[in-house]
Amino acid sequence: MVSDIIQFVLSPLIALVTGVFLLGLSRKIIARIHRRYGPPIYQPVIDVLRLMTQRSVSHGAVFELGVVFALAGSFVTVLFIPLGGTELAGEAHPFAHGVLCPLSSAGGLLVVMYLMLYGPLGIALAAGESANPNASIGVSRKLLLALAYEVPFLLVILAVMSHYETISITEIVARQQESGWGVLSVPLSAAAAFLILPAMLGIRPFDVASAPQEIASGPLAEYGGTYLGLLAVQKALHLFVVIALFTDLFLGGGVNLATFLLKVMAVFVVAELISAVLPRVRIETAVKFCWKWPAALACLQMVVTTLSK
Amino acid sequence: MDRNQIGKWLRNPAKMANKYSLHAVYFCTGCGIIEIPPVITTRWDAERFGVLPVATPRQGNLFMITGYVSLKTLKAIIRTYEQMPDPKYTVGFGSCPINGGMYWDSYNTIKHLDRYIPVDGWIAGCMPRPEAVFVGVTHLWTLIDKGKADGYLRYRKNYAAYRRNQEMLFGELDWSPLYPVGDEAEEAKR
Amino acid sequence: MNASLRTGLEATFKGVEVTGPRDGMMSVSAPSDSIPVVLGYLKDQGLDHLALVSCVDWIDQGKFEVIYLLTCYMRNDTDYSAEQRLHVLLRTEVPRESPSLRSVIEVFANAEPYEREIHELYGVHFEGHPRLIPLFLERHYEVPPFRKDFDTRAYVEQTFGSIPPVED
Numbered sequence: 001m002v003s004d005i006i007q008f009v010l011s012p013l014i015a016l017v018t019g020v021f022l023l024g025l026s027r028k029i030i031a032r033i034h035r036r037y038g039p040p041i042y043q044p045v046i047d048v049l050r051l052m053t054q055r056s057v058s059h060g061a062v063f064e065l066g067v068v069f070a071l072a073g074s075f076v077t078v079l080f081i082p083l084g085g086t087e088l089a090g091e092a093h094p095f096a097h098g099v100l101c102p103l104s105s106a107g108g109l110l111v112v113m114y115l116m117l118y119g120p121l122g123i124a125l126a127a128g129e130s131a132n133p134n135a136s137i138g139v140s141r142k143l144l145l146a147l148a149y150e151v152p153f154l155l156v157i158l159a160v161m162s163h164y165e166t167i168s169i170t171e172i173v174a175r176q177q178e179s180g181w182g183v184l185s186v187p188l189s190a191a192a193a194f195l196i197l198p199a200m201l202g203i204r205p206f207d208v209a210s211a212p213q214e215i216a217s218g219p220l221a222e223y224g225g226t227y228l229g230l231l232a233v234q235k236a237l238h239l240f241v242v243i244a245l246f247t248d249l250f251l252g253g254g255v256n257l258a259t260f261l262l263k264v265m266a267v268f269v270v271a272e273l274i275s276a277v278l279p280r281v282r283i284e285t286a287v288k289f290c291w292k293w294p295a296a297l298a299c300l301q302m303v304v305t306t307l308s309k
Numbered sequence: 310m311d312r313n314q315i316g317k318w319l320r321n322p323a324k325m326a327n328k329y330s331l332h333a334v335y336f337c338t339g340c341g342i343i344e345i346p347p348v349i350t351t352r353w354d355a356e357r358f359g360v361l362p363v364a365t366p367r368q369g370n371l372f373m374i375t376g377y378v379s380l381k382t383l384k385a386i387i388r389t390y391e392q393m394p395d396p397k398y399t400v401g402f403g404s405c406p407i408n409g410g411m412y413w414d415s416y417n418t419i420k421h422l423d424r425y426i427p428v429d430g431w432i433a434g435c436m437p438r439p440e441a442v443f444v445g446v447t448h449l450w451t452l453i454d455k456g457k458a459d460g461y462l463r464y465r466k467n468y469a470a471y472r473r474n475q476e477m478l479f480g481e482l483d484w485s486p487l488y489p490v491g492d493e494a495e496e497a498k499r
Numbered sequence: 500m501n502a503s504l505r506t507g508l509e510a511t512f513k514g515v516e517v518t519g520p521r522d523g524m525m526s527v528s529a530p531s532d533s534i535p536v537v538l539g540y541l542k543d544q545g546l547d548h549l550a551l552v553s554c555v556d557w558i559d560q561g562k563f564e565v566i567y568l569l570t571c572y573m574r575n576d577t578d579y580s581a582e583q584r585l586h587v588l589l590r591t592e593v594p595r596e597s598p599s600l601r602s603v604i605e606v607f608a609n610a611e612p613y614e615r616e617i618h619e620l621y622g623v624h625f626e627g628h629p630r631l632i633p634l635f636l637e638r639h640y641e642v643p644p645f646r647k648d649f650d651t652r653a654y655v656e657q658t659f660g661s662i663p664p665v666e667d
Contacts, residue, residue, distance in 0.1 A: 027356070031354070031356060034350075034351045035351055036351045036352075036354040036356075036357075037354055037357050038354070038356055038357065039356050039357060039359055043329075043330070043359060046325075046329045046330045046359065047326075047330045047332075047359075049323070049325035049326035049330075050323075050327050050329075050330040050370070053323040053327065053396075054394040054395065054396065055327065055394055055395055056367055057394070059368075130471050134365075144372055157471065212362075212363065212364040213364065215362045216364040216365045217363070217365055217368065220365075220368070221364070221365050221367070221369060222365070222367055223368070224365075224367030224368050224393075224394045225367075225394045228367075228368055272444035
């Protein structure tokens with residue numbers, strides 16, 4: 001009971017801290033690639049703190065509801081994702097501990113798949129209330145992008161679920177810890193998931209939904225002050241959720257929290273290195289790309305998995 | 310960060326956060342805007358200071374007026390300034406906002422910016438070099454520390470005077486007053 | 500084209516004076532009420548790009564001189580020969596008191612902002628212009644600002660100097 005409560009508190013806290021750290025790390029990486037120094041790593045903390053002290057205007061109840069929706073969605077999704085730890089008996093890892101996942105027995109991959117959409121949907125619901133045409137364009141682009149990456153994402157998850165014959169993420173992690181990482185068992189799915197990772201994270205080349213130069217930050221155009229601070233927190237949590245899911249499904253989770261966080265950081269650094277040098281693609285190109293190669297790879301993996309069973 | 314800084318952060322985190330996260334509204338006023346892209350790109354990196362350009366006034370707290378202000382631009386500047394959330398800081402960049410600069414005898418530019426919106430600091434030059442921008446930003450930090458960068462408070466306090474100046478210039482204004490003026494102010498006080 | 504243009508103009512219209520062509524520029528002076536017709540003729544001759552409409556204030560002679568700059572669109576490299584690389588300045592004069600011209604929008608639709616600008620800055624009225632409202636200026640000016648008898652320093656002193664500072 002006590003350990004459950006500790007897990008419920010610790011899991012979102014770890015997600016928040018790591019997400020904010022990854023946001024700062026991304027700005028530092030991009031700066032170093034640009035051959036300049038960049039802000040300190042704790043700059044997102046300063047930004048969120050400053051945003052929380054500003055008083056901005058609200059456009060109505062639905063406007064504020066969207067922020068709550070998106071933040072709650074990301075927050076709750078964290079509770080379903082295991083953050084390292086192992087249940088294997090008879091393993092003599094020095095620093096292993098039990099699996100850190102508060103809601104591990106409640107639906108696994110299917111629930112996560114549904115809850116991950118709360119972010120874009122919440123913001124889409126609310127940004128329309130602000131009556132700014134930039135926000136409307138941004139909302140349409142965001143939903144189109146969500147549609148674009150959901151198709152290969154579903155195929156990837158189907159392949160993984162049919163390979164491991166389970167929908168529980170903790171089960172998948174345990175199976176990977178016994179018999180090899182997911183990149184070796186379902187390599188095409190891992191490749192497809194890595195190709196759509198920038199679209200799910202909203203970083204270049206697929207950051208068309210929140211393009212500052214084109215549509216004045218899209219759905220975030222009318223958000224300021226406290227609302228924007230909360231949305232920044234939501235962005236950090238969403239970042240962590242997506243990369244943690246990728247690590248759990250394809251990189252074997254981690255025997256303990258430290259290994260897990262190291263893997264998360266490695267995946268994020270690779271994704272950010274690729275994103276730092278690519279330009280932004282248009283929304284049609286993004287949809288066409290996501291429905292072509294990652295979907296093809298995921299379909300191929302499904303065929304291979306079905307045939308080999 | 311040394312112990313002194315950590316003490317300052319713990320005592321007044323809001324003020325320190327406002328200092329080190331000045332997001333500038335990318336409002337390209339006049340010829341001075343040509344000096345801003347070098348400041349925010351790689352060679353003279355402004356992101357080290359926490360200064361980033363943002364696309365909308367709702368997300369920003371620093372407003373740099375970078376050049377001559379014609380009457381049409383002044384309308385846009387006032388509307389943008391009123392959309393920014395408090396606390397916000399304004400910096401007059403170049404010599405044109407200070408006293409009209411090169412266009413001191415022009416029929417269509419305003420000569421003193423601080424008669425229409427409150428200005429916290431000025432950066433002299435035509436155009437100022439990027440190093441001057443950084444000196445200005447660090448000076449703004451010291452002003453925020455001492456509590457003297459209170460342009461937004463002055464706007465609220467003297468809003469009747471600012472609005473009267475704006476109306477003297479334009480006649481009837483298209484936008485409603487940001488704070489209650491005149492009779493509504495008297496009503497509100499009672 | 501140049502020589503034939505010159506002879507054609509002088510033959511078709513009376514009252515026009517043609518100078519040039521020299522160094523690729525030809526200057527045509529026409530009376531103010533014949534401007535749309537002359538422009539239509541020049542457009543038919545191949546000068547289908549109205550690049551600029553400008554105005555000069557000859558205050559000592561008491562007239563405004565409105566100038567239309569016409570060129571030929573460069574369609575491709577082979578067509579744009581030396582003969583076609585011709586700029587024609589069509590000049591006309593209007594008196595300074597109540598200046599008025601016919602608008603040339605039916606001939607060249609892109610003259611609309613130029614005529615608005617000349618109207619607000621010089622005070623020349625264009626008949627037939629659908630939307631003769633200010634383009635750049637925000638205030639009302641007693642004397643249009645680009646006229647030579649507009650005193651800028653007195654205007655600045657009176658308008659901007661009369662606005663008090665909010666605080667010291």
